[in-house]
Amino acid sequence: MQKSYWQKQRPLWECPQLNEDQETDIAIVGGGLTGLLCAWMLKDSGRRVTVIEKRRFLENNSARNTGKVSALHGAFYHTLPADIAQSVYQLNRTAVDHYEQLIRTADIACRWQRTSAVLAAQSEEGAAILNQEKAALSALGAQLGDPPSFPLPLTWADQLAMADQALLDPWLFQAGLLEALKDKVTLYEESPVVEIQDHCLISDGSYRLRFKDLILTTQFPAFDRLQLYAARFHYQREAAAAFRCDPALDGLMLNTVDPGQALSLRFARKEDQPTLILAGPAIGIHHYPKDPYAPLLQTAKTLGVHQPLACWSAQDLIPRRHLPFIGQIQDHYWIASGYSKWGYTWAMIAAEMISTQVQDPAFVIPEYLRARRKGDLFSLYTLGNAATLTEAFFKDRFIVTPENQPRRTGTVVRLHGRRYGVVIPEEGLEFLVDLTCPHMGCPLHYNPADQTWDCPCHGSRFTLDGRSLYSPSNVSLQHYPGVNSLHPNLK
Known part of the structure; x- marks a missing residue:
């Protein structure tokens, strides 16, 4: 699989495999963003913490995103009930600030940059959606300002901007976090977990890691417990490409909301090379095209950038209402999954909630985020997903x-x-x-x-x-x- 712009020409982290039976207090399965953040928040708990990754650190999906850290989740808040929207907004807004605090505390050099997040619409249909989002954000007390001006040859029907959001380099952030964790927690890579028995993980080498508490941060929950997660998500893949660009785009963080044509644009630097990253639109994995990069290359030409530095894809799980599953799935077992393409803020929120509940069982995770919530188990959304999955199961067999x-x-x-x-x-x-x-x-x-x-x-x-x-x-x-x-x- 092709490496992302962030991963290209950069070394992987060096960690041992699980090659003998071990014991720990808290086992974290999944060495991506959520797993590492959980480890960071539990490292001083007085309990042994072990992170086990099936591939290599810095090789997973967390290093294949666009590195946007933002509370502006596309045109999202207007789709939620007012009380849930208020809670989600506050959680995500706070998560952005918590990244900055962590980066300062751990002294991580990851090109952290505060900037405005912009939503834009090119069509009348997109503008109508954007008007609904503006109204919802205003009702939440969000401070919206005028979008900054960037030299892009695009015409907008409408725009909105939220100040004090952020950009970072995903690879540098996670590499810095690994460096800060290496002497405080145990890290294993290339150790796929193929079975979970009673308080015991079994790797593909038949080695056992015994634990007291288990946190599953794999993209899809590796432990279901009859929650039917296979039908409670739909799956999207998004193509991305990076291009050399004009430094005048510095600070660009923009998403379009036009149905079926939504794009993500951001400015980046690696080795001081000004770069424009384009991503989207998201496509269901059942209809993924043979050449998903062609539309991005065509869009790049209209923006005056041409030869790509990298082309890659990322994959996301989309739950009903775009609200992730976070928390206990049974006693001593926690999961976090379903971030709907906004992994950074939801990963911080999930890590804070789970690490708090592991140490304080009285801590309550909001009902609308709980891993065992039942409200959408038999919803039309879930039934529709089940029908699509049934078709995919038999099609082309x-x-x-x-x-x-x-x-x-x-x-x-x-x-x-x-x-x-x-x-x-x-x-x-x-x-x-x-x-x-x-x-x-x-x-x-x-x-x-x-x-x-x-x-x-x-x-x-x-x-x-x-x-x-x-x-x-x-x-x-x-x-x-x-x-x-x-x-x-x-x-």
Whole structure:
């Protein structure tokens, strides 16, 4: 899978694997943003804290976003009941300030920059949505100002701006947080958790990590407990690209709200190279195009920027009302999931709430965020998701590549009643991976843009050689019986 702009030409963090049985007081599964923030807030609790990551630190989805830290969640607040909107606004506004406090305390150099977050509309339909958002924000007491002027060849039907939001470099922030944590908590990487038994995590190497409390910060909850999370999210993927740009765009943080055409734009710097990052629009994983980057490249041309520095994709889980699931799923087990593309503020909120409740069981998480809330379990939203997932489960299950077509990477064949994907890493070599998702048995598709095998049902993704990239599956794909010329030990 292609590296993000932030990850390119930067080293990964060096941590050991879990290679023997261990014990801890608090186990955190998932080494992305939420997991590291939880570790930071629990490091001085007097309890042993262990973070276990299935891939490499700085390689996960948290280093593939645009690095916007903002309480302005697109055109979002007008869709919520007034009391919930007020609470959500205050939580997110405070979260932005808490990042600045953490960055100062831990002395993290991550190009933190305060700037205005701007929402804009190019169409009449978008302007109508923006008017509703303005009214909702005004009712919340949000201080809205005039949008700053940037030299962009775009025409706006309407705009609004919220001051004192922020930009940062996601890779530098997480690398700095890891540096601050390395002597205070235990960190393991390349240690996929394949099973959770009673107060015990089992890695793919059959090593056990025993714990008293467990915090699951994997993008999709790795522990369901009959909450039916597979049907309580819909899944979106968003293409992103970075381009060299004019330094006059410094401070740009803008999202458009036009239905079906929403874009994210931000200014960035890496090694002092002025850069414009474009992302969107979000696309359901069931209809992901073969070339998701083409619209971004076309948009870039209209903005006067051309050759991309990087193209990559990110994936998000979208719950009903765009409100995440945070808190206990059963005694001593917590989850945080479903951030709806606004991972930074929700990650801070989730980490603060969970770390507080781990230490003080009397702390109450708001009902509308609770991990075990029942209000949307049998909603039309959930039933619609279930119908879409059922369609994805059966669609293309029996489609294979015709025998008369030459085999190449991405070809789908059927052997002994199962679908296999052909991978040809170099001339003269070929191996086959089982295209049945280990999570719930959905048929995987080949993604030529990112060079991955993708699940259209629940968003699991795998490298060409079958290694798990994104949950809910934490298990690698099986290969066709016989010698696997690329990965002989793949199981």
